[in-house]
Each structure stands twice: as structure tokens, then as C-alpha cells.
Amino acid sequence: MSRSRTAWVVPTALAFGFAFLYVPILAMVVFSFNNSRLVTVWDAENSPTLKWYGALLHNQQILEAAELSLRIAVLNATGAAVxxxxxxxxxARFGQFRGRTLLSALTTAPLVMPEVITGLSLLLLFVALEQSIGWPAGRGVTTITIAHITFSMSYVAVIVQSRLSGFDDALEEAAMDLGARPLTxxxxxxxxxxxxxxxxxxxxSFTLSWDDLVISQFVAxxxxxxLPMIIFSKxxxxxxxxxxxxxxxMVLVVALGVIGSTLLLQRQQKRLLRDQQLAAAGD
Amino acid sequence: MGCLKSRGGQRLSGVLARLRQWRPGRGLVIAVPMGWLLLFFLAPFVIDFKISLAQVQVAIPPYTPMFEWVQDKALAIRLHWHNYAFLFTDSLYIRSYIYSLQVAAVSTLFCLLLGYPMAYGIARAEPATRNLLLMLVVLPFWTSFLLRVYAWMGLLRNNGLINNALLSLGLIDTPIQMMQTDFSVYIGIVYSYLPFMILPLYTNLEKHDNTLLEAAADLGARPVTAFLRVTLPLSLPGILAGSLLVFIPVVGEYVIPSLLGRPDQLMIGRVLSDEFFANRDWPVASAVAILMLVFLLLPIMLFQRAQQRNAAGQT
Incomplete structure (x- = not known):
């Protein structure tokens, strides 16, 4: 059969692709329990050990940087979400208005714009602003957060827009017809x-900010x-x-977070489906 | 009199109706994010361009002003185009631009060759498996980019895992130099950007109507022919979106070439940040950025069109 001659391509690509994605991460995880300072030589006698985790908890520099990154990530995620x-x-909902094309362009460009360009340009803006109006005074948490919000909000916009496109606006129209104010x-x-x-x-947005090195380096x-700046220099x-x-x-936290939120969303989806079926049955 | 009054009443009710329709909220919801993006995304490029026309000087900030009042009255406008001329005369910059474009093009191709069959396999899988596989693609995307590049350093070094394994198996006598080569750059980039290729491809492939393939098979097309004549043409928008999502940011990539790249051939993102941080030459760094933007303008516009078409297709 001609089918069997090409049928191996897809499973092989999947197996190879997933191995490619996960082997480096697994190797990194395994060697974090290695006793030897030579990261890639497994010291079988004294491993596994948690000593590097202990060293991490006593590294004041890393802890302080982590706290700063956490603060910026939360501020950024909240600002970008709004x-x-x-x-x-x-x-998704406002139809045509003047400036729509511009807004849409300004939203998609940050998704692909190389970070060195965004970082450099924003720094130059901050310097020019400080010279002319005195704000922002110096660079630090404020400038990093502004920079992060500027690229993170595009991701939120794309996600929200595509979610809204999945629903027609009949519900909103009905509520408007019944006299509800836009805000309601x-x-x-x-x-x-x-x-x-x-x-x-x-x-x-939280992870984009938590992870960002290049733009932070320019505007810090x-x-x-x-934290990424410390990691990079080490x-x-x-x-x-x-x-x-x-x-x-970090991999552990992310894995738990992604798996947890996926399960949560699936349950919510199921409940939504059940509610819809109940509503349909009630008609 | 009565006529006048009723006309006044009409006008009043018209104004009231318009007042009721006038929703300050609507304008505000547009204006706030628009203002933010104009100030923090668009304006910076204008300033970038302005500074690329300045001259470096030892001062704070380290560049000459464009406008200056000379002898109290006359306004002097100083435009120094020589930064751009400099980029074209020193072969370091041209070679870095060409190398960056080449690395971006080749890694996009590799991402496509690996990502396409993966996206195809995921889209054809059973719904339950499909969600699991999709989550496995997205998961690395959520973990630190920097640390994932770092993970490869442990594998590719001369005393890294791969070389150690090959040595102990007796397949090689001396370690193969893999770090700081084109190979390690391509590995790092394909590894980091693969999810960006798979996701738009999957979104496209998942929507395909299976009956088209069945019809092709009924008409006697072999699977390969059916794929080439039906699936592949239909998936072109996904290929375009994924390729641009990889190509554009990779041209300016900084972290991967810094950690895994060749010391003798810099990518342009590295050149830009060296000009800025090491040489403190802000005008030349700005000129490098503006020129990169010029190269990327067409791909970015293509990406925007693909995105808009995609958004329109969903409604």
C-alpha cells in the first residue's frame, strides 16, 4: 500500500520533536541533584543531593532579584490585563471607527518586534522624557514595568479578541435592548x-515579564x-x-500552573456546556 | 407660538437623544490604550530616528542635540547622516545584517520542516490526545526562554552530555566542537521558536475539512498527492503566519547568539547592544536599529495582514 510508505513521517516527527523539546529540560532537572560542581559529570556516590537548592536559598542576591522580578511581573500582568x-x-466589538487600523497595527507589531529594537527605543524615549519633563526620574521599576506592559498588552489583546470573536454579540445586544447601560x-x-x-x-503577561532579559537590560x-539579568550574567x-x-x-512551578489551569478551564468548559444543555432542555 | 415651541421641543429631544447615545466610555476605552501605544510604542521609534542623526559626544545624554539656538536667535538643525554611511562602509555591519537574515531564514525553514508534521499529527490526533499534545507544545513556551537556552549549553559543551556520551561509547576520540558554531545557534533558535511555528499551523490545520481528503482519495489520489494538492495549499496562511512569527524576532535575536553563537561572526542584535552598552555610541546603535527596522518593515506588514485576516476569519 502506498499509505504505509509515508505513514511513518508524522509519528516520527512527533516523537523526535517532543524529545527535542524535553530532553534538555530533563537533563537540566536531573543534574540539579548532582553533587559535583562539574555540572555534566554525574557524581554517583554522593548524588542525588539537595545541596544546590540549599545554596540557592542562601543566595541573597538571587532572592532579592527574584522578589523584584515578582513585583514587576505582578504589576505588569495587572496593567497589561486592563x-x-x-x-x-x-x-472585536466596536466596529469601524477612525484609528482602528492604527490601533490594530500598534497591537500586532509588538508581537514580533525584535526586543533589542523595542528596548533601545524605549530607553531613548525615557531619557528624552526625563530631560524635557523630568519624568520618569531615573530608571528602575517604573520604566521596566511600563516597557513590559507595552509588549504584554498585545498578547492579552489577541487572546481576548479571539475569545470574543468566538461569541456572537446577541447577548450583549439583548441586554442593551432591555435598557442596560454599557457598563452594566x-x-x-x-x-x-x-x-x-x-x-x-x-x-x-506575568511569565513574559518574569522571563524578560533584553528589554529590561535596556530600561533598568x-x-x-x-532575576533574568542575574541568571544571564552567571x-x-x-x-x-x-x-x-x-x-x-521554575519548570516545576510553571508545569503545575499550566496543568492546573488547563484542568480548571476544562472543568469550566464542561460546566458551561452542561448549563447550555440544561437551558436548551428547559426551553 | 405653539409651532415654535414644538420645534424647540423637537430640538431638545434630539439633543437628549444624542446625549443618550453619546457614551464617553466608548471614546475613553479607545483613547487610553491607543494613547499608551502611541507614547510607548510608536513615539520611541521617532526618537530613535532622531538620535540616529545625532553625533556621539561625551555628555549626558551622550549625543548632540538636533535643534540648537546659536547666537541667541538662529535655530540650527543638525542632521548627521554619516552614521548611516558608516554602517555601509564598515563591512562588520553589512556582514552582521546578512548573517542575521541568513540565520533567521534557515532556522525558519528548519522550524517549518519539524513543526509542520508535528502540527499535522496533533491536528489529526484523537481529541483527548490532541489536548495533551497541545499542552506539551505550549508548556516549554511558558518556561524561561533564557533557561531553555542555558539547558543546551550543558548538552553541547566540549565536556557536555552529548560529547561525554559519544566518548564513552567510543564513537569519537576527541570532543566535537559544537558550542559557538552555526550548529549551536540553529539548535538554540529552532528549539526556542518551535512552539511559535506549531501553534499557528495547528490552528490552521485543525479547521480543515476531512471530507476534502476523502473526496481526493475517492477520486484515486494517493495520500501524498492529496496532501500536496489539498492540505498544503489550504495551510499556506498558517505557514505564512508561523514563518513570520519566527523569522522577524530571530533577525534581532540577542540571547541565543550571545550564549551559543560564534565569537567571530556576530548577529546584528548583538552588534546593536555592543554599540550601546560597550561603546556607549547611542547614535550608531540607533542607526543600526532603524536600518534593521527598514529590513523588517515588509515582513512586519505581511504579518499584520495575516493577523487581521485571521481575526476576520474567526468572526
Whole structure:
């Protein structure tokens, strides 16, 4: 059969692709329990050990940077969720208005814009602003957060817009016809519909910020060293076991978060489906 | 009198109706994010361009002003185009641009060759398996980009896992130099950007109507022919979106070439940040950025069209 001659391509690509995606991460996790300082030589006698995790917890520099990154990530995710939801709503529901094309272009460009360009340009803006109006005074948490919101809000906008496109606006129209004010319609109907999208937008913005090195490097000031900046300066000098431990912790948190939210969303989806079926049965 | 009054009443009710329709909220919901993006995304490029026309000087900020009042009255406008001329005369910059475009094009191709069959397999899988596979694609995308690149350093180094394994198996006598080569750059980029290729392809392939393939088979087309004549043409928008999502950011990639790349051939993102951080030459760094933007303008516009068509297709 001609089918069997090509049928191997897809399963092989899947197996190879997933191995490619996960083997490096697994190797990193395994070697975080290695006793040897030589990261890639397994010290069988004294391993597995948690000593690099202990070293991590006593590294004041890393802990402080992690706290700063956490603070910026939360601020960024919240700001990006608000602004991004507004954009998503406008693009999906407001129909035609002057500036629509511009808004849509300004939303998609940050998704692909190389980070060095965005970072450099934003820094130059901050310097020019400080010179002419005195704000922002110096660079630090404020400038990093503004920079992160600017690229994160595009991701939220895309997620919210595509969620809204999945629903027709009949519910909102009906509420308007019944005399509900726009804000009420948004609060009672639109917001619950797009809430899962806003939540995943918030989480994505959080990780984008938590992860960002290049843009932060441009717009950070003295005293505002984020976690990726520390990791980068350590990693540049070579492979170090405590970074393996840090990576393992981060992979663990992300894996739990993604799996948890996927299960939660699936349950919500099922409940929504059941409610719809019940409503249909009640008619 | 009565006529006048009723006309006044009409006008009043018209105004009231318009007042009721006038929703300040609507304008505000547009204006706030628009203002943010104009100030923090568009305006920076204008300033970038302005500074690329300045001259470097030892001062804070380290560039000459464009407008200056000379002798109290006359306004002097100083435009220094020589930064751009400099980029074209020193072969370092041209070679870095060409190398970056080449790396971006080749890694996009590899992402496509690996990502397409993966996306195809996921789209054809049973619904339960499909969700699991999709989550496995997305999961690395959520973990730290920097740490995933770092993970490859542990594998590719001369005393790394791959070399150690090959040495102990007796397949090689001396370690193969894999770090700081084109190979390690391609590995790092394909690894980091693969999910960006798979997701838009999957979104496209998942929507395909299976009956088209069945019809092709009924008409005697072999699977390969059916794929080439039906599936592949239908998936072109997904291929375009995924390729641009990989190609454009990779041209300016900084982290991967810094950690895995060749020391003798820099990518342009590295050149830009060296000009800025090491040489403190803000005008040349700005010119490098503007020129990169010029190269990327067409791909970015193509990406925007693909995105808009995609958004329109969903409604």
C-alpha cells in the first residue's frame, strides 16, 4: 500500500520533536541533584543531593532579584490585563471607527518586534522624557514595568479578541435592548464571558515579564537588577549547578500552573456546556 | 407660538437623544490604550530616528542635540547622516545584517520542516490526545526562554552530555566542537521558536475539512498527492503566519547568539547592544536599529495582514 510508505513521517516527527523539546529540560532537572560542581559529570556516590537548592536559598542576591522580578511581573500582568482587555474589546466589538487600523497595527507589531529594537527605543524615549519633563526620574521599576506592559498588552489583546470573536454579540445586544447601560452590559455579560481569556492573558503577561532579559537590560537602572539579568550574567561565564536548581524550581512551578489551569478551564468548559444543555432542555 | 415651541421641543429631544447615545466610555476605552501605544510604542521609534542623526559626544545624554539656538536667535538643525554611511562602509555591519537574515531564514525553514508534521499529527490526533499534545507544545513556551537556552549549553559543551556520551561509547576520540558554531545557534533558535511555528499551523490545520481528503482519495489520489494538492495549499496562511512569527524576532535575536553563537561572526542584535552598552555610541546603535527596522518593515506588514485576516476569519 502506498499509505504505509509515508505513514511513518508524522509519528516520527512527533516523537523526535517532543524529545527535542524535553530532553534538555530533563537533563537540566536531573543534574540539579548532582553533587559535583562539574555540572555534566554525574557524581554517583554522593548524588542525588539537595545541596544546590540549599545554596540557592542562601543566595541573597538571587532572592532579592527574584522578589523584584515578582513585583514587576505582578504589576505588569495587572496593567497589561486592563489595557489589553480594552484593546481586545475595541477590536472585536466596536466596529469601524477612525484609528482602528492604527490601533490594530500598534497591537500586532509588538508581537514580533525584535526586543533589542523595542528596548533601545524605549530607553531613548525615557531619557528624552526625563530631560524635557523630568519624568520618569531615573530608571528602575517604573520604566521596566511600563516597557513590559507595552509588549504584554498585545498578547492579552489577541487572546481576548479571539475569545470574543468566538461569541456572537446577541447577548450583549439583548441586554442593551432591555435598557442596560454599557457598563452594566460589560460587567454582567461580557466580563464573565471573557474572564478565562483575561486570566490566561494575565498569566502569560506575568511569565513574559518574569522571563524578560533584553528589554529590561535596556530600561533598568542601577539597583534594579531583575532575576533574568542575574541568571544571564552567571550563565555567560559557564554552566553552574545552582542555576540548574533554580531552573528546576521554575519548570516545576510553571508545569503545575499550566496543568492546573488547563484542568480548571476544562472543568469550566464542561460546566458551561452542561448549563447550555440544561437551558436548551428547559426551553 | 405653539409651532415654535414644538420645534424647540423637537430640538431638545434630539439633543437628549444624542446625549443618550453619546457614551464617553466608548471614546475613553479607545483613547487610553491607543494613547499608551502611541507614547510607548510608536513615539520611541521617532526618537530613535532622531538620535540616529545625532553625533556621539561625551555628555549626558551622550549625543548632540538636533535643534540648537546659536547666537541667541538662529535655530540650527543638525542632521548627521554619516552614521548611516558608516554602517555601509564598515563591512562588520553589512556582514552582521546578512548573517542575521541568513540565520533567521534557515532556522525558519528548519522550524517549518519539524513543526509542520508535528502540527499535522496533533491536528489529526484523537481529541483527548490532541489536548495533551497541545499542552506539551505550549508548556516549554511558558518556561524561561533564557533557561531553555542555558539547558543546551550543558548538552553541547566540549565536556557536555552529548560529547561525554559519544566518548564513552567510543564513537569519537576527541570532543566535537559544537558550542559557538552555526550548529549551536540553529539548535538554540529552532528549539526556542518551535512552539511559535506549531501553534499557528495547528490552528490552521485543525479547521480543515476531512471530507476534502476523502473526496481526493475517492477520486484515486494517493495520500501524498492529496496532501500536496489539498492540505498544503489550504495551510499556506498558517505557514505564512508561523514563518513570520519566527523569522522577524530571530533577525534581532540577542540571547541565543550571545550564549551559543560564534565569537567571530556576530548577529546584528548583538552588534546593536555592543554599540550601546560597550561603546556607549547611542547614535550608531540607533542607526543600526532603524536600518534593521527598514529590513523588517515588509515582513512586519505581511504579518499584520495575516493577523487581521485571521481575526476576520474567526468572526
Amino acid at each position: 489595557l489589553g482587555t480594552m484593546v481586545g474589546l475595541v477590536l 452590559v460589560f460587567r454582567r455579560i461580557t466580563l464573565p464571558l471573557i474572564f478565562p481569556a483575561i486570566l490566561s492573558g494575565w498569566l502569560l 537602572g542601577p539597583g534594579s537588577t531583575t 550563565v555567560r561565564l559557564g554552566v553552574t549547578p545552582d542555576i540548574n536548581a533554580l531552573a528546576t524550581l
